Amino acid sequence: MSEQKSSKLNQLLASLGDTDLVSSRWLQAHGYSRSLVARYVASGWLVSPARGVYLRKGGRLQWQGVLQSLQEREGLALYAGGRFALAMQGYEHYLRLGEAATVTLYGDSRPPGWLTQLALPERFEFCGKPPFDWPLSDFTADTQKDQLPEQGLKRQEVLSGAGTIVCSTPERAILELCDGPAGAALVYEADTLMQSLTTLSPRRVTELLRHCSSIKAARLFLALADRYQHAWLKRISLEGVDLGSGKRVLVPGGRLHPTYQITLPRDLNEHLG
Helix, strand or coil: CCHHHHHHHHHHHHCCCCCCCEHHHHHHHCCCHHHHHHHHHHHCCCCEECCCEECCCCCCCCCHHHHHHHHHHHHHHHHHHHHHHHCCCCCCCCCCCCCCCEEEEEEECCCCHHHHHHHCEEEECCCCCCCEEECCCCCCCCCCCCHHCCEEEEEEEECCCCCCCEEECCHHHHHHCCCCCCHHHHHHHHHHHHCCCCCCCHHHHHHHHCCCCCEEEEHHHHHHHHCCCHHHHHHCCCCCCCCCCCCCCCCCEEECHHHHHEEEECCCCHHCC
């Protein structure tokens, strides 16, 4: 291998951590031709866990490194939100028997196809655009630090010494969960999680509700919060929050919440965790 090509290889390997992924798209954009990448793979310097994506020799395939690479190297505005963000921060205490963890991703654009081809115990589920009217910027290291908490997002360390990923705060994550497919199952799950959300920030909840573009999510969140009367509920303001008008049937045949005019399962109390 020529000295120039050896230098390019060394630069690439030095830029890849133990859990970093790099895509064909990124490699070509940074001057690594397909033939050169094929040579690196044939020589054992790179391994390909799925078509179009690579790890360095000895690298480990982990969901944390995958998401970090999507955010910081690929520059995609995708983040961990909803149920998985709550579980990651210790709020989901019950197990889904027989199910591997599902990393629920939110964002304005779909993730690359290779994401679902990775041999991981966890699977990734793209949940689409989040239910808020804020535009999403990318999540590279250059993203302004104050921009994330303003929108209920945070940087979370997930692998010791391997950097951070962007995920929803609990306040944002529970609203994202409440925007899931309508039905009793959604209410049971959101209600179970609401029980443990005793320390939400009233300021952050207020701001998120004002920017929530899903009337269903806002009403369900408030109706469930009303059931538990957490201390933070008395300190939020609904001024400027769009709750729409009329009744909303979330569960056919359910009981209508008198304040927030959304139907909840009649047997909801029987499903308390």
